[in-house]
């Protein structure tokens with residue numbers, strides 16, 4: 001399974017339209033990938049809170065239409081990261097996954113809104129549903145940035161069958177070490193592949209951390225971006241998930257009922 005994670009630079013003065021055009025031409029050069037992953041609210045820019053309401057769109061709006069067409073054009077699963085979704089007067093940080101036929105097969109509204117140096121929690125409404133979606137490569141769980149700090153979300157995804165964890169992010173450089181640890185920990189403890197996409201650049205006084213990752217179910221970082229805009233590419237073998245879960249079955253050793261007899 002060939003993977004490409006687009007680690008975008010968020011340039012403060014770049015418009016949403018210009019950013020979408022730029023990402024589309026990056027994707028055009030990625031034919032032959034099985035999965036392409038993008039970062040969090042990259043079209044508006046995560047820290048451009050003053051643009052959230054004006055640049056919000058409904059789920060059937062231009063953003064979703066364009067990336068549905070793009071997925072079909074390049075014949076890849078496309079996790080287009082998140083955008084500001086407008087629905088019934090409320091706003092959400094919603095990520096979207098398309099199949100190679102261009103079908104919108106997964107949407108996820110960020111559950112843990114970030115409230116440290118961020119206005120996200122004041123403008124947006126949090127999601128309340130876990131998203132795990134069937135693909136040709138296994139079941140995929142969707143999550144967003146700050147969610148990484150909440151292991152229970154990923155355990156729920158695993159309980160729903162998740163084998164690959166996709167994380168869309170705009171994680172600051174100031175906490176880069178946390179980012180790396182959480183990427184590895186969520187993959188390792190859940191015996192899943194984890195594929196993340198983070199932004200780089202300096203925007204609204206925040207230095208974004210990059211280091212988008214692909215981590216295998218044994219906790220090994222297979223590929224990582226650095227501090228610059230780049231496309232992190234690697235190939236993974238999804239059959240490794242069942243193999244590792246079989247030879248080192250820690251997920252089966254969970255004690256869900258402490259009163260149950262030990263076997």
Ligand SMILES: O=C(O)CCC(=O)C(=O)O
Nearest residue numbers: 114145146170171172175
């Ligand atoms: O948890 C962190 O340190 C960063 C989270 C974040 O930037 C976000 O959720 O957008």
